[in-house]
Amino acid sequence: MIDLPHSDGGHLSLTVKVWRQDDADSPGAFQTYKIDDINPEMSFLEMLDCLNEQLIQEDKEPIAFDHDCREGICGTCGVMINGMAHGPLPNTTTCQLRMRQFKNGDTLVLEPWRAKGFPIVRDLVCDRSAFDRIQQAGGYISVGVGSAPDANSVAVPKKIADAAMNSAACIGCGACVASCKNAAAHLFTAAKVSHLSLLPQGSAERKDRARKMVAQMDEEGFGACSNTNECQAACPANIKVTDIARLNREYAYASLGTSD
Amino acid sequence: MGALRRLLMSSIGKKYVMGLSGLLLIGFVATHLAGNLLIFSGSEAYNTYAAKLHDLGALLYLAEAGLLALFVVHVLYAYWLVAENRASRGDEGYEIGYRSKQRTTYLNLAPRSWMAISGTIVLGFLIWHLIDMRFGLRDNVDPTFERYVDEGLQSEDGRPLFLRYERAIQILQTPVSFVLYAVGSILLGFHLSHGASSWFRSVGLETHGLGGPLKKLGVILAVVIGLGFASIPIYVWVAGVEVGDLSAAEARERARHVSEQALNQPVEAMTAEDVAPAGSPDSDAGD
Incomplete structure (x- = not known):
């Protein structure tokens, strides 16, 4: 359906541009992070977990994102990945998306759902x-x-x-x-x-x-x-x-x- | 009344209004095209059609008022919806824009993604077109008919007799008209390629399995209407259709012929010499 890039199986180094926003009333902005050694078999949310561990070790605030069952049934996760809801795959939630869909050196732009009916709570989490x-x-x-x-x-x-x-x-x-x-x-x-x-x-x-x-x-x-x-x-x-x-x-x- | 008001104010009700007014406008546009294509048959066929249409009198004004109402409703509801939809999206857009996950969309250029823009361009063209053809206000085109009206070319009830074919050709001969009419027609086709099938879903008539065929039929209709209208300025331009500089006598003769044939109505204010002597070609036409 969509021309999907595939990694060659090696671990990935990625640039991740994430929307950071303290709460609904504060202005938000993009922050850019580098992350290395991402296993292509990881789910997208596991990549975010790794990035958060890295941020915690650097004594920075981890990225808030919604997640629960991590098997595509609860409807809790949801990130706009490079302008596409839940990323490039059809019929897939963010948690079901694997990092093998991305290539080494890719830049990922992550944003929360944006809608008047879905006010932003924090970072990638909306209400x-x-x-x-x-x-x-x-x-x-x-x-x-x-x-x-x-x-x-x-x-x-x-x-x-x-x-x-x-x-x-x-x-x-x-x-x-x-x-x-x-x-x-x-x-x-x-x-x-x-x-x-x-x-x-x-x-x-x-x-x-x-x-x-x-x-x-x-x-x-x-x-x-x-x-x-x-x-x-x-x-x-x-x-x-x-x-x-x-x-x-x-x-x-x-x-x-x-x-x- | 409260129920109707609630219906027409709801997001779904507004789309009923858009869909149904759009459907009626498609009906008008298709009829309009069928009439206009008579231009390919030449002066006599086109002028006869125009004369008969304009002879409807009050009925025509009633139809025009209905059309105006349809356009106003369609356009006002469209801009109302656009304003509300923009507000719903919120102030913050997506950083790199929304990327479609649909296979058929190339660079988000599918007609469905820019109905408001194509509609606005078509509206602009429509206003220009009315100024040209309905009201005859464009003064860089020789207003042939007015000159002849001054010379007394009127029907019995004092309405001027327009040589609609000659006038349309003269308007379309200008380069600016060629571009505007061709672009306006094609944009109308783009607009309809979404609208002609989209209304089925808006009013709830689309069912499983019907969407695909309806979409195809809508696109075919849109191509026929878009290219149909565009073919007229292209024909006038490419084929170099000329009406020549009619003398007052020739114009009067032509108008009288159309009037007699189409409406069985003699033209007033003819001089004694103009009234056809026995055996003139026009006496046959009335038979």
């Missing part, structure tokens, strides 16, 4: 609680659906189940917002709306859900969708822009009729 608030606005099922039904007693066609599952794969990392020129959160919101509204349990509240989640999304200061598909290209969970079409459809349906 993504806007996503939580969008989720809380309607990304749930509150009607009583009883205890776990017998297997196959609620019929869901395979195609629908697959589509809902694909949308449920969203890990809420924010790469869609980071890579959108409008900092729009439509792919995230669309994935959540699609996941729930496709299923019988979620369809009871689909109108309220679409209306409330979109209202919250707008409230948080995210932009509008220009259909450029950059979010889809940056998404580590392979969420498709057809979900955005579904969100637009759900929203029209929710707006034109009466509420649930």
